[in-house]
Amino acid sequence: xxxxxxxxxxTNIRFGAGRIAxxxxxxxxxxxxxxxxxxxxxxxxxxxxxxxxxxxxxAGLGRAMFSGVDANPTEKNLDEGIIAFxxxxxxxxxxxxxGSALDLGKMIAFQAGQTRPIWDxxxxxxxxxxxxxxxxxxxxxxxxxxxxxxxxxxASVITDSVTHVKKIIxxxxxxxxxxxxxxxxxxxxxxxxxxxxGLDAFAHCVEAYSSPHYHPMSQGIALEGxxxxxxxxxxxxxxxxxxxxxxxxxxxxxxxxxAFQKGLGAIHALSHPIGAVYNTxxxxxxxxxxxxxxxxxxxxxxxxxxxxxxxxxxxxxxSGFQDFVQDFNxxxxxxxxxxxxxxxxxxxxxxxxxxxxxxxxxxxPVKMTFENTKALFEAII
Numbered sequence: 001x002x003x004x005x006x007x008x009x010x011t012n013i014r015f016g017a018g019r020i021a022x023x024x025x026x027x028x029x030x031x032x033x034x035x036x037x038x039x040x041x042x043x044x045x046x047x048x049x050x051x052x053x054x055x056x057x058x059a060g061l062g063r064a065m066f067s068g069v070d071a072n073p074t075e076k077n078l079d080e081g082i083i084a085f086x087x088x089x090x091x092x093x094x095x096x097x098x099g100s101a102l103d104l105g106k107m108i109a110f111q112a113g114q115t116r117p118i119w120d121x122x123x124x125x126x127x128x129x130x131x132x133x134x135x136x137x138x139x140x141x142x143x144x145x146x147x148x149x150x151x152x153x154x155a156s157v158i159t160d161s162v163t164h165v166k167k168i169i170x171x172x173x174x175x176x177x178x179x180x181x182x183x184x185x186x187x188x189x190x191x192x193x194x195x196x197x198g199l200d201a202f203a204h205c206v207e208a209y210s211s212p213h214y215h216p217m218s219q220g221i222a223l224e225g226x227x228x229x230x231x232x233x234x235x236x237x238x239x240x241x242x243x244x245x246x247x248x249x250x251x252x253x254x255x256x257x258x259a260f261q262k263g264l265g266a267i268h269a270l271s272h273p274i275g276a277v278y279n280t281x282x283x284x285x286x287x288x289x290x291x292x293x294x295x296x297x298x299x300x301x302x303x304x305x306x307x308x309x310x311x312x313x314x315x316x317x318x319s320g321f322q323d324f325v326q327d328f329n330x331x332x333x334x335x336x337x338x339x340x341x342x343x344x345x346x347x348x349x350x351x352x353x354x355x356x357x358x359x360x361x362x363x364x365p366v367k368m369t370f371e372n373t374k375a376l377f378e379a380i381i
Contacts (some may be wrong), residue, residue, distance in 0.1 A: 003183075009291075010152050010258050015181040015250070018241055020052055020142065022180065023094070024059030026166060029178040030138040032092030035061055036085050038105035039096045039265035040069040041145065045343035048185050052096065052142070064088050065106070069097070072275055073104040075118055081108040083139075092138040092159040095176070098197065099148030099282065102141055103156035106174045109137040110156075117271050118236055123155060123170035123359055132175050141176035143184045147197025147234070147283050149257020151179045166272040168359055181254065183246035192284075193236055194342075195332035198233040198249055200283025201292060202226060203267050204215040204256030209308060210301045211263030211363040225255035230328070237332060263363025266293045266355075270376060272352035280341050287334045288341070291326050292379045296372060300365040339380045348377045 004016030004164065014022055027035055035056065043049050044067035053063040058320070059107055065298075066084040068077055085093070085108050095105025111118055113135025121131050141151035150156065155170040207227035207332065208218055229252045235245035270293070271285040294301075306317035314320045352374045361368045 005243065011175050011179060012177065013152070013179045013181060013254070017182060017184045019180050020182045020185060021055065022143070023052060023055050023140070024061060026140050026178045027059070027061055027092065027094070030092060030140055032109065032138055032140065033061070034088070034090050035064070035090060035092045035094045035140070036090040036108070037065045037094040037096050038069065038081060038101055039065065039067050040101045041067050043067070043097050043101065046188065048144065048188070049096065049368055051082045069101050071100055071105045072159045072166070072279055073100050074159045076161050078107050078118060078158060079112060082112045085112045090137070092140070094140045094142060096142045096144065098143070098145040099150045102143060102148065102150035103142060103158065103325065106139055106140070106150070106157045106176070107158060107169060109139045110169070110171060110174050112137060116160065118169060119160070119167065121169050121171060123168040128171045131171050136171070136173045139174070139176040141179045142185070143179075143181060143250065143253065145189060145193060146246065146253040147184055147200035149201065149253045149255070151176060154255045157272070164276045165354060166276045166358075181250045183243050183250055186246045186250065187241055187243075189240060189290040189366065191240070191288070194237050194240065195233070195334065196281045196283035196287070197253070198229055198283070199287040199329070199332065199334065201249070201253040201256040202229040202233070203283070203286035204260045204264070205229065205252070206290065207265045207267055207363065208256070208259035208262045210265055210297060210365050211302070212365050213263045213363060214301070215262035218259040221255045222259035222262070223311060224307055225259060226308065227254045228252040229254070230312055234331065256341065260265055264308065264360035265364035266361070266368055266373070266376060267367065268360035269355045269358040269364065269373075270380065272358050273351045274338065274343055276354070277351065278341070278343050278348065280338070280343065284334060285338070285341070287329050288336070288338055289380055291322065291329070292376055294322055294325065296376060297365050300308070324372065343381050345378075345381055347372060348381070351377055
């Protein structure tokens with residue numbers, strides 16, 4: 001089966017192996033004549049990035065690149081990127097890479113023309129209306145991992161380097177104008193990142209499906225996203241050159257981020273402060289948190305996951321789903337406890353306070369309190 005398509009939901013998506021070759025046409029369609037390619041330090045020198053810069057240069061678009069993106073990007077990375085954007089006279093961003101590069105690239109395009117500090121646009125109430133929408137530069141997103149789904153998101157996660165708090169910055173116009181999903185760009189991902197990013201997509205789908213908010217479209221997308229991860233992540237992990245598996249994982253990643261318009265929950269509320277304080281890999285952290293969060297939410301979500309388990313071909317209803325999640329983690333060598341990732345027990349109260357302030361708490365099916373959130377941290381660490 002040839003997995004190639006053009007989608008306009010949730011944005012304009014050019015999906016298919018080899019479609020990075022259309023980067024110049026995508027720039028033209030988005031009205032970008034002088035793009036800044038934003039990526040991370042690890043990707044900057046890889047062949048897929050050099051090839052993309054060659055395509056840009058051959059089309060007369062230059063080969064400007066900013067690669068000062070940390071694993072958990074901060075406002076310092078953002079300030080440096082904005083300097084590069086302005087000094088180069090750029091008129092758009094190609095956000096190229098995993099979630100960190102996509103998030104920062106989107107924020108450079110968003111913030112370069114604003115006059116207020118980035119924290120004024122945190123995803124709180126209607127703070128997004130403070131931004132001047134007319135100066136937000138167009139964005140083309142090119143994911144090179146299959147996990148965060150940031151390519152179809154209207155927000156970015158930026159870590160405050162002073163407080164070590166991850167903050168969500170939201171604006172509708174941060175949604176990329178065009179997305180190029182080319183599974184060939186993910187072929188070189190190491191197994192660790194294939195697993196971690198894939199389980200991030202799975203967590204997005206699980207939490208969206210668990211959320212109590214009403215959004216039946218997202219509910220359906222989350223369910224099918226879980227199925228794609230269950231079926232294709234083991235194949236992508238076992239054979240990184242399996243293009244069908246890689247393509248389906250790219251779909252699952254985009255689906256997870258589309259689905260979580262319905263809400264996230266305790267998995268992300270815990271994972272965000274852990275990643276900000278200890279700089280752990282986000283998707284892997286989510287995977288470690290999931291079994292205990294499912295246990296806490298069981299009284300509310302068990303019946304819902306009985307139906308999901310049947311659809312996913314998992315016997316035993318919700319209990320069977322819980323067993324599957326742990327076995328799935330184990331198959332990818334995911335740690336059982338966060339202590340194996342360098343997380344200590346000395347800051348649990350601080351992490352608990354940070355988790356309760358995270359926007360994801362509002363989508364958890366069981367109300368998060370200091371007591372049950374601290375108990376989660378104690379069980380997971």
